[in-house]
Amino acid sequence: MERDEDLLTDLREAAGTELFGIADARAYGEKAPPGHRPGDYLKGACSIVLLGTRMLDLPLDGLPGTRKEYTVNFHVANTRLNQALFAAAGFLQERGHKVFPVPYLEMPGWNLDKRPAWALKLLRHLAAIPKVHDVLNARVLWENLSFRHMAVEAGMGEIGLNNLLLTPDHGARVRLVALLTSAELPGGKPLAPSLCRPERCGYACVKACPVGALDREGGGTDKAACLRYYIKLGLPGINGLRCGMCVAACPMHSPRFRGETQRKKSE
Ligand code: SF4
Ligand code: SF4
Secondary structure, three states: OOOHHHHHHHHHHHHOOOEEEEEEHHHHHHHOOOOOOHHHHOOOOOEEEEEEEEOOHHHHHOOOOOHHHHHHHHHHHHHHHHHHHHHHHHHHHHOOOOEEEEOOOOOOOOOOOOOOHHHHHHHHHHHOOHHHHHHHHHHHHOOOOOHHHHHHHOOOOEEOOOOOEEEOOOEOOEEEEEEEEOOOOOOOOOOOOOOOOHHHHOOHHHHHOOOOOOOOOOOOOOHHHHHHHHHHOOOOOOOOOOOOHHHHHOHHHOHHHHHHHHHHHHO
């Protein structure tokens, strides 16, 4: 029988991602609402394996002018993570564990450089129909199993005012996928929140949102406003460009900002 530590080391190697974390699926399930719990998708789920990668800085730093480059970076990162996810799932399955991969589902199907204006217009009209809008909102932009909340349970970071996962080394500039498994793996513990510092960054994410979908009080994202903006950029999951402004604005990826923040805290 493979020791837990050996299994973990080999699993990490099979996945090969820069960010890797484990959450206790039962502890997470107790906090998540019905329909969003690991056990709803895999009976007997014991662990959640989180795999992550960092996105490049330049396409983010150039937003909104570099939207196409950022969108490609976003999809490349997700595609690489999906590949790593299925490699990790195969690794555990071969060892007799049950697995349920939770991949990133939005994959682009169009040429982002040559998007016919008439088709975009038609898609926007279609997406404005309430039923289509609801499907897009529920099934395309927002997942049933929240990667960021599962990553918080794994001790990989905290949720910032921008409603994204902030990690200690890469801030909000990360992408994630998850694997539910019956394997008992030694998990991390949630961190005490200390990363999001609105008073230091001047509420940068709130100010950067082009449609005011974020608020200073941490009331969550106005998903309808965010989705309406996305539809202006194309149709999410088909030919849409990504917004990315609340990712790019957060300075937590920068060692300089983190250093200043830590200095300020110790003063
Ligand atoms: S993705 Fe864009 S529109 Fe949506 S909350 Fe972030 S900045 Fe605002
Ligand atoms: S931009 Fe500032 S307020 Fe927003 S998540 Fe980052 S640190 Fe927090």
